[in-house]
Amino acid sequence: MIDILSYGLIIVGIIFWFWGTLPLIGNRSVLFKLHSLSVADTLGSMAILVGLLLKVPSEWSLLLLAIITLAIWNTVLGYVIAYCASDNSQPANK
Amino acid sequence: MDSILIAMILALLIPIYEAWQDDDIWQKILAFTSIATKTSIMMLVISVSRDDWSIGVVAVIILSVGNAGLMLMAHLIKG
Amino acid sequence: MDANTIFNLILRLTIWLLLTNNFGLLNFSIGLAIAFLLPQSKTSPVKIKDWLQVLWRILKAIPQAYIEAIQIMLRPHNQEDFVQEKIKAKRTPGLIFLDIFLITFTPKTIVTKYDERGWYEVHRVKPK
Numbered sequence: 001m002i003d004i005l006s007y008g009l010i011i012v013g014i015i016f017w018f019w020g021t022l023p024l025i026g027n028r029s030v031l032f033k034l035h036s037l038s039v040a041d042t043l044g045s046m047a048i049l050v051g052l053l054l055k056v057p058s059e060w061s062l063l064l065l066a067i068i069t070l071a072i073w074n075t076v077l078g079y080v081i082a083y084c085a086s087d088n089s090q091p092a093n094k
Numbered sequence: 095m096d097s098i099l100i101a102m103i104l105a106l107l108i109p110i111y112e113a114w115q116d117d118d119i120w121q122k123i124l125a126f127t128s129i130a131t132k133t134s135i136m137m138l139v140i141s142v143s144r145d146d147w148s149i150g151v152v153a154v155i156i157l158s159v160g161n162a163g164l165m166l167m168a169h170l171i172k173g
Numbered sequence: 174m175d176a177n178t179i180f181n182l183i184l185r186l187t188i189w190l191l192l193t194n195n196f197g198l199l200n201f202s203i204g205l206a207i208a209f210l211l212p213q214s215k216t217s218p219v220k221i222k223d224w225l226q227v228l229w230r231i232l233k234a235i236p237q238a239y240i241e242a243i244q245i246m247l248r249p250h251n252q253e254d255f256v257q258e259k260i261k262a263k264r265t266p267g268l269i270f271l272d273i274f275l276i277t278f279t280p281k282t283i284v285t286k287y288d289e290r291g292w293y294e295v296h297r298v299k300p301k
Contacts, residue, residue: 010098010139017105019246021128024112030120031283031296032253037124039242039280041131048135052142059147065191066138066154070131071278073160077127079277079284080165082296084172085120086285154192 002054009051016044030085034078042074095143102139106132119171123164130161180224182208227271238279245280250298255285258293 020040024033046067053063106129113125134156141150182205189204190196244250258276260269273284276295286294 014098014101014105016242017102017132018108021105021108024109024121024125024128025115029253030118030124031285032298033121033124034283035245035250035280035296035298037128038277038283039245041128042278043238043242043280045131045135049138052138056142059150059194061191061194062147062150062154063138065188066157069154069158069160070135072274073157074127074131075274075278077161077165079273080168081120081123081127082277082283082285084168086296158192 006051006054009047009054013044013046013048013051016040016047020044031082034082038074038078042071042078045070045074095139099136099139099143102132102136106136123168123171127161127164130164178213180221181213185211223268227268230271230275234275234278241279241281245298248300250281250300252299254297254299256295256297258295260291260293262291 017040020036020038023036026033049063049067049070053060053067056063109125109128109132113122113129116122116125134153137153137156138150141147141153185208186201186204189207190201193200193204260272264272269287273287273293276282276284276293281298283296284293285296288294
């Protein structure tokens with residue numbers, strides 16, 4: 001049962017990865033790609049890590065730290081890139 | 095477990111391709127952040143599948159130091 | 174010792190214990206010593222009640238982020254726009270950081286600019 005759940009979460013995470021990473025190739029603005037990347041790289045990776053956590057609960061402390069730091073750093077990096085890129089690409093808004 | 099890893103490598107190829115083909119610096123940085131996150135998650139998956147936690151510890155340290163270098167670079171490029 | 178210092182110590186100790194994966198007495202005391210020795214940042218004091226509220230909002234944000242992710246996946250969100258959001262009065266820097274974090278964490282919205290006069294500039298995607 002737990003095995004199915006953990007593989008399910010990992011597969012959901014990989015689907016998130018593909019869905020959120022494919023728009024990277026298109027011709028959208030940096031900010032639009034950032035939205036889909038936050039689906040892929042933050043939420044998808046968190047789902048994968050929770051799946052791994054269910055698979056090897058004995059290493060919960062390291063995996064929990066990985067989940068927390070992943071969420072914080074990816075979000076902060078998203079904000080920093082949005083801040084730096086929007087200054088350049090949308091001068092009309094300022 | 096192997097097929098999961100293959101799927102992840104395929105997903106990793108997308109940002110690598112994007113980083114190669116796009117000339118805009120912000121699109122490149124975006125692709126690199128994606129590569130950085132994906133490889134460290136892959137390290138954790140490999141460490142689980144091989145049951146070798148010394149790889150996993152390295153991946154967790156990479157994740158917790160985060161993409162500080164990329165943030166610094168973004169600020170430098172913005173100028 | 175105000176609530177903020179205690180909160181900082183607990184945070185550092187938690188990270189230490191999670192990273193070393195060893196909850197023995199010796200390791201616990203090493204972690205406590207390091208938590209004390211690391212330089213304390215000088216921030217304005219915050220009430221414990223505020224922090225509990227923040228923790229609760231973080232816990233609520235996680236399922237909300239997944240719901241928004243699924244919404245984006247099912248229906249194409251191709252419209253983009255900027256909105257301005259007002260910051261609630263009397264926010265300390267820590268709470269402002271958390272506000273920005275929570276807005277950026279959910280996939281539909283990203284803070285692009287924080288204005289010191291009390292505005293965030295938020296970038297959103299919307300369905301057609």
